[in-house]
Amino acid sequence: MSRRSRTARFATTRTPTRQGGPPPRPEARRAEPPSRTRPVRLAIFAGLVLLVGGVAIGLVVTRLQGPGATDAAAIQVRASMGGFDPPALTVKAGQTVRVELTSMDTSMHSDGGGWHQFAIDALDIDWKVGPLSSQVFEFTAPGTAGTYDWYCDICCGGKENPSMQGKLTVTA
Numbered sequence: 001m002s003r004r005s006r007t008a009r010f011a012t013t014r015t016p017t018r019q020g021g022p023p024p025r026p027e028a029r030r031a032e033p034p035s036r037t038r039p040v041r042l043a044i045f046a047g048l049v050l051l052v053g054g055v056a057i058g059l060v061v062t063r064l065q066g067p068g069a070t071d072a073a074a075i076q077v078r079a080s081m082g083g084f085d086p087p088a089l090t091v092k093a094g095q096t097v098r099v100e101l102t103s104m105d106t107s108m109h110s111d112g113g114g115w116h117q118f119a120i121d122a123l124d125i126d127w128k129v130g131p132l133s134s135q136v137f138e139f140t141a142p143g144t145a146g147t148y149d150w151y152c153d154i155c156c157g158g159k160e161n162p163s164m165q166g167k168l169t170v171t172a
């Protein structure tokens with residue numbers, strides 16, 4: 001069926017109703033719905049703004065509430081579900097490296113309970129830190145240059161998750 005014929009049929013079926021009923025007021029009818037839905041739309045919009053804003057503020061507050069550095073001499077490494085910060089470290093060969101590992105996550109996380117790990121198998125490093133806490137660890141960097149991958153195998157699907165990995169570079 002062509003577009004034109006469908007329009008024609010629509011027009012003929014509508015005509016009798018219009019003539020038989022009360023005088024049509026298309027303007028009034030058309031103007032009503034927007035004025036009625038506008039407050040609803042505004043309310044929905046305001047609700048979304050509040051929701052998004054609330055979530056954003058919550059995230060910022062959670063970040064700020066994370067434990068701060070307690071050891072100024074240590075390299076600060078923060079772990080959260082989002083990954084390691086920083087995701088890479090560079091140290092000198094043979095250097096005694098002091099790292100303060102902090103978990104920025106709360107115990108409310110169902111995946112790992114806010115615990116994170118910093119493990120480098122080749123260097124026998126296996127550090128773990130609990131929710132919203134930090135701990136200072138030390139190790140001696142290898143005597144030769146090289147790179148080592150570290151991982152956390154506690155949360156987020158384990159050490160295969162790219163966000164739960166980092167790279168330690170040892171320079172000569």
Ligand SMILES: [Cu+2]
Nearest residue numbers: 116117152155
């Ligand atoms: Cu982790």
